Amino acid sequence: MSSKNHHHPKPCSHLASYRSAHAPNPFRSLQSCLHIRPPGHASLRHDPSEIPNCAVCSSTSPRLYACLACATVSCWAPSLPHHAAAHASSLPSGHEIAIDIHRAELFCCACGDQVYDCDFDAVVVLSQTAAAYGSQQAALPENLRKRRKVNYQPWAPDSREQALIGRGSSLLREDSLPRGLRGLNNLGNTCFMNSVLQALLHTPPLRNYFLSDRHNRYACQQKNGRKGSGNDGKNLPPRLCLACDMDVIFSAVFSGDRTPYSPAKFLYSWWQHAANLASYEQQDAHEFFISVLDGIHEKVEQDQCKLQNQGNGDRCIAHRVFSGTLRSDLTCTVCGFTSTTYDPCVDISLDLEPSQGTLKTTSTRSHACNGETESVMSSQGCGISTLMGCLDRFTRPEKLGSDQKFLCKHCRVEQETLKQMSIRKLPLVSCFHIKRFEHSSTRNMTRKVDRYLQFPFSLDMSPYLSSSILRSRFGNRIFAFDGEESDTTTEPSSQFELFAVVTHTGQADMHPDTDIWKHDGNWRKVKRRCN
């Protein structure tokens, strides 16, 4: 059973006896009685003109429960007498279990508390998914079906490679500073490049890939292909390979040499790749990051025979490390029909929360990472933005404006829709981009949003996964099955450790100038100066 967070509560004696009395499908018949309001709230169906009220006192305000055995509606007032309990005790046994009319939850009138049952929740979920996806079975969208799993496999040298390493290498001189710590020279407003490069240099999977010679710049097909054709006498311009240039930088930075290094060749190659960004002007670090990943991906893929769908990048290290999948659900607010698309992504762009911010209290989960439990206490209106808050905002269902109506396949008309994002597959390394630049179209200027953002050392991404989001959309029902998300047992953990932060101090036109990253367990801050 893949559910980590759900401990199925034991049924009370009344529920147990009800189940055995109506076995094998105690709640099957309820399916026709449920009414699902988009975006998934279940309730008991009733004729719109008839108003449910208590059989005894005709009141409608407290919670109303309908007995499962005889369909009598009784109320459960905050204060005694509880008519529902009276109903249960007055009749011979079998009338204790009732269902909340407005919420579709089981209630035991004798015990006076809600009870939970897998089969009942399965019936509710069935109704909800039927409402959301129409009558046909939800087929996986096109761009997901053909997709192969992009898995990162850590590499270890085999015996032949061990021998080679022993013969062909010499130990570096050990000094007090950790390995790989080397400054990068500013080549003219290239702080954006240097800060992202430093972060990439210390990304463990990427570092391991290049240092273990997975991409050999001497044997690179990308460039060698050109060398072979030089015999024809044609003068081809040298083909560039960003991955080779990265390899050069990795070798240089981890060589033990502590003098500052100038990544000039890399800069030149990158200019050729991203011609529109080639200048000595300041660029955006995030744009650079995307462009570099794209460059590495493109160049590595060109020597493959088969080109796969965009973002599959089976052999490309950039995608194996950074690529994840986002899921976007558009729900029609009228009929509840949901259309789902999956998009690959290499990073997640988050909006900063508004300042009268919502605060979350992260509950201590049973599998806290490294024995630490996080609890950020909430105080009303205190408004410190946190990374979790931004992620909550990212995955919150958002009602699209009435000027953005979508065509609902079910209703065949343009309806108002609810949009919700979630993460279908987590990347090995998650990169979060916080959108701090606000462009005001009225004043035609870009303003930097300078609010403090709090971020944790460890982050549990499981509440933002599609499986969790779906579960909460359906009202926290017990899932006896996980449907198409059933391979959660083989998924890697959703606990993340922070290892690098690229920050930007100053106004909108200034340079990103501070890098904070983790090295061998210690944090190093590198401040950049631009001359």
Add this chain to the structure above:
Amino acid sequence: MRASINRPPTPDADEDPQQELTLQEIINIKLIESGEKEKLKELLRERLIECGWRDEMKALCRAFTRKKGRNNVTVDDLVHVITPKGRASVPDSVKAELLQRIRAFLVSAAI
């Protein structure tokens, strides 16, 4: 499970023909019949989620349940504890918006 679940039981016709209905009840019935109550509930739900009220209440419930122990808490306990705090912490803007909607409805329904 009989199909009569779809219909609430018919109230006895000879008791209390018309006189017991207070103004509040009449308004309530009118709201439900026209479907406006459903829309107002949805609007309220949306606003309270947006402003973080629901998450705060969830946090309070969790804290209370943790203190009392998971097996010693009933729905009634939670409702009893949460209700005063919940009522007090609804933002004024939400209250104002809903009142405005209800007023508009009353005007249009010409009660």
